Amino acid sequence: MISINDVAKRAGVAKSTVSKVLNNYSLVSDETRLKVEKAVKELGYVPNSVAISLSKKEFNRVGLIVDIRHNSQYVDEINMQYLTGAFEKAKEYHIEVVTFFSSQFDDMNYKQVTAYLKSQRINCLIIYNLSIENKNIYKIIEKQEFYCVLVDSCIINDKTSSVSIDHCCAQYDVAKKTLNENDYINRVLYIAGGEGGYITNQRLDAMKKLQEEYNFELLIRYGDFNEYKAREITIKNAKNINAIVCASDLMAIGAVFALTELDIYRPVCGFDGIRLMGYTKIAMNTVKQDFNQKSKRAFDELKTLLYGGKGQYVEIPYEVCKIDYMDVIQK
Structure with missing residues (x-):
């Protein structure tokens, strides 16, 4: 040996x-x-990571970095699923976890963030929905200061793995299903997420591919995953389009409420599969993700890295489905 x-x-x-x-x-x-x-x-x-930890009188500690910049119950629901999955795996592996919010690092430079994490005895990170605003986190990943697993951000190096669904295929599938279920559609409003983000660009590519295949006019607006912004965009543009595709369920909810205010109907679809969507009482197509299982898989990948494995991309399955009120009410 x-x-x-x-x-x-x-x-x-x-x-x-x-x-x-x-x-x-x-x-x-x-x-x-x-x-x-x-x-x-x-x-x-x-x-032997356990032996190493004992020799240092400490164990591997995993930092969970979540983004709560968007003030909504939608974010709470997804992050709670992420954290529940991580806590369950941490218990299984007997590894301690510490939760951080990305906003904690906004006023720190790269060296300060690194020093702070190390002062908390963190040597591994699971980072959820890395935002383009998190420049210091990007640099930490680039410098390979910690073992990292990114959820829904496709950055890979020797110490970094990525766990994600195929956002391009998922957006294509849910939008195509919505178009096929409705009569003649030639003008589509696409309410995208945050401009310049990895996920946003992947989903935009899907909509442009669909546009080429179906030959419809595509109007792109950025809602920043915000219900209110999606509502305002819809109120301004609804009368000039005949279908709305949203990059999140929360924005789809905002779009539906705007259409209700305008007293007009347009087919709307979302993305994520959150329960809150069902309370609009309007059945909508969406991409359902198992955030709990995604987080557990991220923990598995972290264990692989700790035991000498190289960073890799891991694709998680998704489901295109329709959510309505009867799917979410509790008996």
Whole structure:
């Protein structure tokens, strides 16, 4: 069985140096780090993370970073599913977790964020819905300061995996189903999420592909996953279009309420599969995601990284379905 002593001998360094590299100490030269990593790979050494933790008198601690910038019950529902899945897996693996909100880091620079996380004994991160505003988090991922798993953000390196549905295919499928269920549609309003975001761009690609196939006029507006903004966009444009595709269920709810105010009908579809959507009492197509299972899979990927695996992309299944009032009321 390969030991840490074998790695030290192959790399030509002290055993303590190997330990520092395995535990991501910053005060190790790039040259030395590369020698140790090469020896680990050549020998097929898998570090005993529990033994390492005990030697440091601490265990792996996972930081869960969630984005609560959008003030709504919708965000609460999704984040609670994420956190519940993470807590269940943490209990299974006997690993401690600490929850952070991305807004906590808004006034910190990259070094301050890194130092703060390390001061909390964090060496692993699961990051949910990474926003383009989180520049410091992007840099942490780029520098590979921590083992990371990103949920719904496609960034991969040796220490970073991504867990996500195929947002392009999912948006295409739900929009196509909605168009096919309705008579002649030639002008579609697409209410996208946040401009410039990874998920937004993936879903926009789907709508542009569908536009080419169906030859309809596509009007794109950005609602920033906000119910009120979607309502305002719909009020302004509803009379000039004959279908509305929304990049979130929350925005679909805003669109439906606007149509009700205007006393006109337009087919509307959403994305995410949240229960709140059913309370509009108007059946709508959506993409249903299992956020609990997605979070659990992220934890599994984190365990793989901790035991020497390389970062990878993991695709999670989704379901296109219709949600109405009877689906969500409790008996």
